[in-house]
Amino acid sequence: xxxxxxxxxxxxxxxxxxxxxxxxxxxxxxxxxxxxxxxxxxxxxxxxxxxxxxxxxxxxxxxxxxxxxxxxxxxxxxxxxxxxxxxxxxxxxxxxxxxxxxxxxxxxxxxxxxxxxxxxxxxxxxxxxxxxxxxxxxxxxxxxxxxxxxxxxxxxxxxxxxxxxxxxxxxxxxxxxxxxxxxxxxxxxxxxx
Ligand SMILES: [Zn+2]
Numbered sequence: 149x150x151x152x153x154x155x156x157x158x159x160x161x162x163x164x165x166x167x168x169x170x171x172x173x174x175x176x177x178x179x180x181x182x183x184x185x186x187x188x189x190x191x192x193x194x195x196x197x198x199x200x201x202x203x204x205x206x207x208x209x210x211x212x213x214x215x216x217x218x219x220x221x222x223x224x225x226x227x228x229x230x231x232x233x234x235x236x237x238x239x240x241x242x243x244x245x246x247x248x249x250x251x252x253x254x255x256x257x258x259x260x261x262x263x264x265x266x267x268x269x270x271x272x273x274x275x276x277x278x279x280x281x282x283x284x285x286x287x288x289x290x291x292x293x294x295x296x297x298x299x300x301x302x303x304x305x306x307x308x309x310x311x312x313x314x315x316x317x318x319x320x321x322x323x324x325x326x327x328x329x330x331x332x333x334x335x336x337x338x339x340x341x
Contacts (some may be wrong), residue, residue: 162181166178168331172316174195179277186227210219212227218239247274257289258296261293275311291313298312
């Protein structure tokens with residue numbers, strides 16, 4: 149028996165899962181992102197998951213947040229992933245990210261807020277949902293810093309007031325997202341019903 153197989157990246161799966169079953173149900177234009185070992189994002193725009201030319205739309209981890217910053221795995225410098233991912237933080241503090249102090253947690257939030265501001269202004273988003281071990285583990289210190297930086301940098305009439313909030317599906321989000329990717333691959337869209 150042949151079984152159809154669908155594959156997509158974790159952040160796009162997260163965006164789709166949140167769009168269909170989580171906090172994203174309330175929005176037609178949002179980004180879901182993961183700040184963990186890597187930093188990724190999925191864009192849900194005009195009620196649909198954006199794919200891009202090769203299925204890679206949403207790579208917020210490679211938006212530049214520090215022009216002369218740390219070297220990134222992609223070869224560039226100062227990408228969000230090189231400044232705020234778990235391994236990046238471990239490199240900076242010489243210990244596991246869980247050991248990061250308040251200042252370092254806030255700094256990671258600022259970096260995320262900076263990248264998010266560009267995405268919000270670029271795509272006219274109404275909300276950003278964030279998950280992943282760094283984002284959720286760093287808690288309010290991280291999230292407050294991210295939102296402060298976002299409001300400092302989003303001043304356009306349409307982008308003012310956009311917020312970053314935690315994903316709603318929590319630990320179940322990746323699995324729900326994976327299921328949503330499967331449904332999408334066979335043409336099912338619960339939001340279209
Ligand atoms: Zn990069």
